[in-house]
Amino acid sequence: MTLLDLADLTVTRGQCPVVDHVSLRIGAGECVGLIGPNGSGKTTLMRAALGLLPHTGTSSLAQMTPRARAAQAAWLPQAREIAWPVTVETVVALGRLPHLARGSRLRDGDQQAVDAALDRMGLMPFRQRLATELSGGEQARVLIARTLAQDTPLLMADEPIAGLDPAAQLSTLQVFADLAGEGRAVLTSLHDLSLAARYCTRLILLHQGRLHADGPPTEVLTPDTLAEVFHLRARVHLTEDGPLFQPLGVLA
Template identity: 55%
Template sequence: MTLLSVSSLDVSLGSKPVLDGVSLTVEAGEFVGLIGPNGAGKSTLLRSIVGLVPSAGAIEIDGSRAADMTARQRAAKIAYLAQDRDIAWDVPVEMVVALGRAPHRPAFAALGATDRMAIDEAMRRMEVDTFRERPATELSGGERARVLIARALAQETPLLLADEPAAGLDPHHQIALMRLFANLAAEGRSTIASLHDLGLAARWCSRLLLLDRGRLVADGPPQAVLTPERVREIYGVTAFFGEADGRRFVQPLDLVGDGQPQR
């Protein structure tokens, strides 16, 4: 089942072209890593899919034209986790996570049993259930990140878009998050996660999309996308490549030459 189809997507911010002819599809049961250097267009791609950035081209979400969908209809199909981890409201963690249920119930309606089960499960999976009553504004940066991921999980959508979800997390919670996304894929749901950590991307994602200067330059399994030549050319670094437990791993080592990507 195709959850997302993007065809010839172009985006400009002001007078600056950011995305140029990007096309891709995402099927049910995929954990897709969106990688590329700073400024490649990763965040813009995710934002354009959920309708936060004007774009030219075609986007279909679960078989429906995104342009014909209301914001509520999109939110029932796609959960979006932004880079911004700020929580401005002095409310309990559980209330923040409960916001993920908004697309599934009428405005101002009380939470039902199904909502509470989804909220509890999301908090458990992100290991934030032990401080459900704490004010969200008193959390550390990593704790806030996990609460906002839990909010996206509580939305229970077929597709999750996550912009740098591992940023600010310690190694334990980074790996736990990657395991979670892999488990979601096994359940038939899909995730597109923007990642700067090539090691996490190579080891945990079933597929990688590599953006460079607004173009999709590679799409495939990690071992095909993350090659020494491509890492050197796109990122301007050398890296150590290996395998552990049948999975590829990549560890950047040093800059190439003067440290500039080799164009």
């Protein structure tokens, strides 16, 4: 089942295309890593796909009503914002807003989704703490839990693991992989190529706004592509723990 369908998606800033005729489909069961150097258009691509930016071409999500879109896809922006001193549980419960008929009262099903999301991100001990008093990494986990509570077929996240400690990075990506295993789909931008290689079923490589490569990690992360796009000399080891990616140096 296709959960996201982009056709010729283009976003221009002035004359310059930031995302240039990108077409792709993401189906259920995929954990897709969106990779590319800084400024390659990862964030813009995801925001346009959600209909948050003016664009040409089509995106299946952008064509939906805001309400239907919110039931289809959850979005974790790069900027981690929690404006008011509310409890962790309150922040996570915001993910249920699209499911509530009206007002902000949670029903039993909503509370279960909130509890499940808190549990998945290991935040149960924090649930009554004020989210604004947590550390940056902990806040990031709270916001990931919020998108999980939204309980959507598709989860889109913009650099979700930036600033997390190594264990939290691994467990977050494991949660994403598990979601894909449950028949949902995840599209997440990542900078850590070795984690991307290990946890994603598919990588999409953007370069200067264009789709440069799309496929299983071992096919995308080739020495030639890495040299051309990332200016990296690197090696991918195929091990029994999955592909291991080791950057060795920067090319001039």
